[in-house]
Amino acid sequence: MTIDWANFTPWAALSGGVLIGLAAALFILFFGRVLGISGIVSGLLKPVSGDTGWRIAFVLGIFAAPWVWLLFSEPVNVTIDAGTGTLIIAGLLVGLGTRYGSGCTSGHGVCGLSRLSPRSLVATLGFMATGFITVYIVRHLVG
Amino acid sequence: MQRIFEFLIGLVFGLGLILSGMSNPGKVLGFLDLAGNWDPSLAFVMGGAILVGLIAFQVARKRTQTFLGGALKLPNRTDIDKRLVLGSLTFGVGWGLAGFCPGPALVSLGSGQIKGLIFVAAMVAGMGIYELLNRKTS
DSSP states (O other): OEEOGGGOOHHHHHHHHHHHHHHHHHHHHHHOOOOOHHHHHHTTTSOOTTSSHHHHHHHHHHHHHHHHHHHHSOOOOOOOOOOHHHHHHHHHHHHHHHHHTTOOIIIIIIIIHHTTOHHHHHHHHHHHHHHHHHHHIIIIIIO | OHHHHHHHHHHHHHHHHHHHTTTOHHHHHHHHOTTSEEOTHHHHHHHHHHHHHHHHHHHHHTOSBOTTSOBOOOOOOOOOOHHHHHHHHHHHHHHHHHSOOHHHHHHHHHTTOHHHHHHHHHHHHHHHHHHHHTOOOO
């Protein structure tokens, strides 16, 4: 292992993380819900009356973020190496996996670990492990 | 009024993803590539978020109502079952293949990237397949 110092951005990462945590904090303390993106999105698939408005408002806020960002800052560098086939397979696995696992990086990784939930710790260790292994296989064994 | 507040929280969350680098799959994969030229940045994203989250959930745990007087719903499951483990392992494979998890994929879709749209469409399809397979016959 070598450290990629050229791309290492600890302060931006830490302050961005604080914003993510702030959003999760406001969400639980004002709306009484755990901020989990996979759960919020999947709830739109089988709409329950009175339970969709907040999901749509929240998702629209995320959609607006890149545009608001451009009002105050330079566009950020975004690299998406995956081709269409990989994106489709990856998307399907993320959709299925987060439903079976009841959460993703936000619900388990941020909120779950913050509330010291054993389920979320297991989930987070699980998806981090296969994330590391998958990249190892793709970049160092196959690639 | 509440809808505006929910929109703003989504906005703060999305801006956090962008500022932190999470919305860039290249950077996410740089973090997941332990054996290569490793970029540890995303560990700091988790650190920053959990720092704030720990305080918030400490407060939340002692309350039954939100600051607005609504119901405060904390998950209460503690069982570690096969679905949780296999689901999370599956999610990680998808995350490692493309570098997208659900939040950043929504940022990408919002910014108009076609690859973000493809990923989110497939992700929603995956969630739909789950719903079909787990339909309650009541």
